[in-house]
Amino acid sequence: SQQGEEDPQALSIQEGENATMNCSYKTSINNLQWYRQNSGRGLVHLILIRSNEREKHSGRLRVTLDTSKKSSSLLITASRAADTASYFCATDAGSSASKIIFGSGTRLSIRP
Amino acid sequence: NAGVTQTPKFQVLKTGQSMTLQCAQDMNHNSMYWYRQDPGMGLRLIYYSASEGTTDKGEVPNGYNVSRLNKREFSLRLESAAPSQTSVYFCASSEAMTGGSGNTIYFGEGSWLTVV
Numbered sequence: 094s095q096q097g098e099e100d101p102q103a104l105s106i107q108e109g110e111n112a113t114m115n116c117s118y119k120t121s122i123n124n125l126q127w128y129r130q131n132s133g134r135g136l137v138h139l140i141l142i143r144s145n146e147r148e149k150h151s152g153r154l155r156v157t158l159d160t161s162k163k164s165s166s167l168l169i170t171a172s173r174a175a176d177t178a179s180y181f182c183a184t185d186a187g188s189s190a191s192k193i194i195f196g197s198g199t200r201l202s203i204r205p
Numbered sequence: 206n207a208g209v210t211q212t213p214k215f216q217v218l219k220t221g222q223s224m225t226l227q228c229a230q231d232m233n234h235n236s237m238y239w240y241r242q243d244p245g246m247g248l249r250l251i252y253y254s255a256s257e258g259t260t261d262k263g264e265v266p267n268g269y270n271v272s273r274l275n276k277r278e279f280s281l282r283l284e285s286a287a288p289s290q291t292s293v294y295f296c297a298s299s300e301a302m303t304g305g306s307g308n309t310i311y312f313g314e315g316s317w318l319t320v321v
Contacts, residue, residue, distance in 0.1 A: 135295055135312030191236045191255035191301040193310055197247040
């Protein structure tokens with residue numbers, strides 16, 4: 094089974110609203126990453142948060158990490174039509190920094 | 206700067222045929238990966254190579270073999286293709302520094318494989 098599970102599986106919001114998606118994982122990690130995938134394309138890295146960090150910002154993105162709950166959230170503020178995509182969290186396997194496992198993803202749709 | 210290049214982009218195979226997906230990166234990365242993505246699903250790790258000369262199984266290795274030919278190249282082989290292997294395959298690479306440091310994964314554009 095996959096290390097990370099995103100919630101919700103799908104999210105539809107109005108342009109300008111904020112979008113929040115969550116990721117839960119099972120084992121200890123060194124870091125957690127979020128990626129975006131436009132339909133039919135490869136994944137693009139958005140942001141990385143290390144296990145000793147609790148919050149990180151990058152532009153309109155805000156990521157939080159709660160290692161005690163083994164969960165992370167990605168907040169996209171002031172959403173735009175171009176944010177329509179699938180979003181995935183990815184974690185290493187703790188014991189192996191190179192073994193990167195992806196979650197099942199959240200499909201985000203932004204309504205104009 | 207090409208990044209991660211994988212070939213072929215599209216392939217149709219008959220059940221039982223074999224084929225090799227090729228992947229090369231020009232970023233001098235240590236680690237390389239092969240993932241598969243089924244429609245509407247997340248990525249599942251097939252095999253990865255933490256560094257040149259090493260390969261390890263991921264989440265779904267059955268039916269696949271890999272070769273880390275050199276630091277640049279990492280190939281994925283299907284010895285006897287099955288319809289269940291119909292999927293989009295992504296090659297990826299990262300610096301993957303030791304000691305648990307974080308790393309960003311860079312993906313190729315994907316290879317669409319259909320097994321009939």
